[in-house]
Amino acid sequence: MSRIDLALVEAFALVARSGSLTRAESLSGTSKATLSRQLTRLEELLGAQLLMRSPRSITPTEAGRAFLLRAEGLLDEVTGRLEAASTEIHELTTGVSGGLSLLSDTQFSTSFVCHVVKLFLESHPNVRCQLDVASGFHAPRVGDVDCYVCSEPPDAPNLVAKLLGRLNYGLYASPQYLSRHGVPSTPEDLARHQSIVMKEPSVERAQVLLVSGASSFAFRPEAAFETNDHWVMKTFCIDGLGIALLPAFFVRPEAEQGVLVPVLPAWQPEPRRIYCAYQRQRYMGQKLRAFVDLMARCVVDIDSYNYYVGSSAGRRRKAAARP
Numbered sequence: 001m002s003r004i005d006l007a008l009v010e011a012f013a014l015v016a017r018s019g020s021l022t023r024a025e026s027l028s029g030t031s032k033a034t035l036s037r038q039l040t041r042l043e044e045l046l047g048a049q050l051l052m053r054s055p056r057s058i059t060p061t062e063a064g065r066a067f068l069l070r071a072e073g074l075l076d077e078v079t080g081r082l083e084a085a086s087t088e089i090h091e092l093t094t095g096v097s098g099g100l101s102l103l104s105d106t107q108f109s110t111s112f113v114c115h116v117v118k119l120f121l122e123s124h125p126n127v128r129c130q131l132d133v134a135s136g137f138h139a140p141r142v143g144d145v146d147c148y149v150c151s152e153p154p155d156a157p158n159l160v161a162k163l164l165g166r167l168n169y170g171l172y173a174s175p176q177y178l179s180r181h182g183v184p185s186t187p188e189d190l191a192r193h194q195s196i197v198m199k200e201p202s203v204e205r206a207q208v209l210l211v212s213g214a215s216s217f218a219f220r221p222e223a224a225f226e227t228n229d230h231w232v233m234k235t236f237c238i239d240g241l242g243i244a245l246l247p248a249f250f251v252r253p254e255a256e257q258g259v260l261v262p263v264l265p266a267w268q269p270e271p272r273r274i275y276c277a278y279q280r281q282r283y284m285g286q287k288l289r290a291f292v293d294l295m296a297r298c299v300v301d302i303d304s305y306n307y308y309v310g311s312s313a314g315r316r317r318k319a320a321a322r323p
Contacts, residue, residue, distance in 0.1 A: 104134065
């Protein structure tokens with residue numbers, strides 16, 4: 001089979017989608033005569049009739065529908081690669097500039113991603129940045145942003161998940177909660193305590209495996225309070241509503257201030273991963289590569305980036321009681 005010119009495929013897809021040569025001519029600026037010749041040539045090369053022509057419309061044949069499905073995927077990929085190449089050339093010649101769209105899980109948003117964005121913009125002042133929180137109101141889709149910082153990257157076509165590092169997690173509670181309900185001395189004691197948990201996609205809640213040296217203990221927390229937001233989870237914990245499993249970096253300021261205290265500190269789950277997920281073709285740009293590289297360097301010091309300290313319920317009550 002002779003090599004098929006991409007222009008023939010573009011002409012076929014345009015006519016098949018528009019349904020007429022007149023409409024295709026209006027959309028593309030290419031004459032009907034030229035489009036007709038391109039369609040005929042493509043059918044000759046493929047040895048099959050792709051379109052049924054009538055005075056009023058043009059519709060794909062069975063072979064045409066099959067070819068259109070492949071052709072549109074091919075054209076989308078070619079367009080994406082050309083856009084990526086154009087972006088890379090533009091950035092190489094003009095420097096890092098333009099927009100950078102980011103999506104982040106809640107526990108990484110203000111406590112990590114905001115800090116990395118601050119450092120990035122200090123080095124690249126011509127970049128405009130948009131940061132959205134996943135599962136938030138009007139949050140964009142993963143495929144519509146340059147980069148998604150998450151603990152579990154979605155399974156999507158052409159999505160690359162770069163491992164940035166691993167985070168330590170631990171059990172935490174407020175001093176007020178522990179004074180009322182007692183301090184667990186063994187993992188078995190957790191069954192008698194209230195748990196603040198993240199919502200699970202499955203009906204059955206996953207077990208948490210705690211490890212201490214060579215020993216391990218698996219338990220399935222029963223949710224007294226449930227949420228899909230880590231900031232709400234931490235707030236519930238500060239307010240004394242139960243024990244929560246939280247990233248150590250996320251509660252470091254509260255732990256240092258005594259607003260939250262570790263529970264069973266000798267028993268911890270395995271460190272969890274933090275990823276940066278992005279569309280493969282978008283990574284071709286210098287801007288996104290620079291941002292991802294900066295995140296990979298900054299995640300080593302993630303414990304030092306969270307400055308936002310919650311106040312305990314007890315301290316808030318004392319402050320409210322002052323004249």
